[in-house]
Amino acid sequence: MANLLTMKSLTNDSIMKLIGRAADFENGERIELGGTVANLFFEPSTRTKMSFEMAEHKLGLTSLPFETSFSSVLKGETLYDTVKTLEAIGVDGVVIRHPEEEYYRQLEGIGVAVINGGDGSGQHPTQSLLDLYTIWQEFGRFENLHVTIAGDIAHSRVAKSNAAALAQLGAKVSFVCPPEWSGDFESSDRLDDYIEETDVLMLLRVQHERHEGGELLAKEGYHESYGLTVERESKMKDSAIIMHPAPINRDVEIADSLVECERSRIFKQMTNGVFIRMAVLEYALKGRD
Secondary structure, three states: OOOEOOHHHOOHHHHHHHHHHHHHHHOOOOOOOOOEEEEEEOOOOOHHHHHHHHHHHHOOOEEEEEOHHHOHHHHOOOHHHHHHHHHHOOOOEEEEEEOOOOHHHHHOOOOOEEEEEEEOOOOOHHHHHHHHHHHHHHHOOOOOOEEEEEOOHHHOHHHHHHHHHHHHOOOEEEEEOOHHHOOOOOOEOOHHHOOOOOOEEEEOOOOHHHOOOOOOOOHHHHHHHHOEOHHHHOOOOOOOEEEOOOOOOEOOOEOHHHOOOOOEOHHHHHHHHHHHHHHHHHHHHHOOO
């Protein structure tokens, strides 16, 4: 058993091995892991939750759904006791998305594999891995690539997970956002300064639900200042690609007409998520690295 809680726990070698296994699965390799995984999602999710369920199905795992609204969480049960209960009834691993950053610190001593499906504004390791896999498919390398991450940086677990991993793998990473959304990152508020030299433009959703107080930028104002407009896309390198973890605010982070344009890899990322999560489940449950 092995946990996957943050990208910081993975070496470059481990990242590349997971990418390699994802490629094996995409190319048709099939294995039967056996065992049972519970998916505990305390926040709404479409892509991550369904992607894990599909990956579990393809690996011959039994998936146990977990509905917060029908669980003892409503009676005040702690996360530790919830997971300990699942361990006691024979679950082999848990996938958890939780609004609290570093929720997994509550789970020390748990004897089942824990996979982080997103912790507040902290980390989202499987999203980072599927992003890395998508970039690897396109360029076959990370060294000297220029990746620009644009959007709600401070509240983005995707940005935080990818920033560390991409830099560790040798990419140049730039951040673009309104000044008040930069968090701990050094950023620019001028996407136009990077658009022509960027190899990968990674757009982030404006996370309305994580903003407390203050006014968000108006839809039109954000798109014109920080979003990928049709005019900006026309200035990108021929080889450059567009990415977005989704869900997408169309005509906010990206012009509606560009969501499925030739250079967009947004839906390819979703496809890759199944294969990466198969690799992660294998790693977590069987310790294959």
